[in-house]
Amino acid sequence: MDITVFLGAPGSGKGTQAKRLAQQGGFVHFSTGDILRAAINEKTEVGLKAKGFMDRGELVPDDIMIAIIESALGRTGGKRVLLDGFPRTVPQAEALDKNAKTAVARALYFQVPNPALIARLTGRRVCKNCGEPYHAVTLKPKQDGVCDRCGGPVIQRSDDTEEVVKRRLEVFESQNNKLLAYYEKSRKLKAFDGDRPIEALQKELLRALQ
Numbered sequence: 001m002d003i004t005v006f007l008g009a010p011g012s013g014k015g016t017q018a019k020r021l022a023q024q025g026g027f028v029h030f031s032t033g034d035i036l037r038a039a040i041n042e043k044t045e046v047g048l049k050a051k052g053f054m055d056r057g058e059l060v061p062d063d064i065m066i067a068i069i070e071s072a073l074g075r076t077g078g079k080r081v082l083l084d085g086f087p088r089t090v091p092q093a094e095a096l097d098k099n100a101k102t103a104v105a106r107a108l109y110f111q112v113p114n115p116a117l118i119a120r121l122t123g124r125r126v127c128k129n130c131g132e133p134y135h136a137v138t139l140k141p142k143q144d145g146v147c148d149r150c151g152g153p154v155i156q157r158s159d160d161t162e163e164v165v166k167r168r169l170e171v172f173e174s175q176n177n178k179l180l181a182y183y184e185k186s187r188k189l190k191a192f193d194g195d196r197p198i199e200a201l202q203k204e205l206l207r208a209l210q
């Protein structure tokens with residue numbers, strides 16, 4: 001398996017980039033946030049366990065997340081894999097690497113300053129059906145409130161309020177240096193300036209993925 005992990009703060013553009021790359025073909029994209037939100041909508045046991053953590057902006061426990069990603073990695077269809085939102089802790093990173101088949105090939109880190117992250121997250125809108133990301137100011141759907149891709153309703157995520165965004169950024173900061181050090185040690189880390197237009201970053205990512 002060829003696995004690339006996208007690292008970066010909430011709002012750094014991991015989901016936006018991974019979805020676009022997967023739509024172009026050749027990659028399968030797994031977002032642990034999207035998987036958890038689907039589980040919440042379906043009221044599964046995992047969804048019920050995860051909801052409180054997500055609403056507060058805290059991390060869902062590692063054992064739940066590792067089981068989710070192990071199950072997802074059984075459904076790659078032979079494509080190259082982009083992981084967005086996983087790993088978020090060193091134990092999650094170790095869980096991937098302990099199995100030679102799921103060892104990470106490269107970790108791409110998107111760097112974006114905090115004021116830009118806050119503006120992106122509080123303005124973010126997403127399709128309730130397919131998860132396509134939009135922004136209330138910078139990336140509106142063609143028809144107000146309707147997803148360009150699937151026609152689903154475009155909504156604001158419940159954890160994109162200012163208070164929860166602040167907590168998510170604190171939680172990210174508490175884990176990020178340890179995670180970067182983990183991938184730096186194995187020489188798999190490559191950092192990108194994520195504070196520029198979506199297309200410009202996409203071109204650079206494609207080069208790193210070749």
Ligand code: AP5
Binds near residue numbers: 053084133194197
């Ligand atoms: P998750 O859904 O993964 O949220 P996140 O990491 O907080 O990341 P985001 O989805 O907020 O940001 P993103 O980097 O994908 O940005 P996006 O592309 O959307 O996780 C939610 C929760 O689930 C967590 O808080 C936790 O509770 C739980 N969870 C998930 N995984 C877990 C794990 N492994 N372990 C434990 N718990 C876990 O972009 C954001 C906005 O910016 C959009 O509006 C977009 O249009 C805009 N934008 C994107 N790129 C650009 C650009 N280049 N320029 C301008 N605007 C841009």
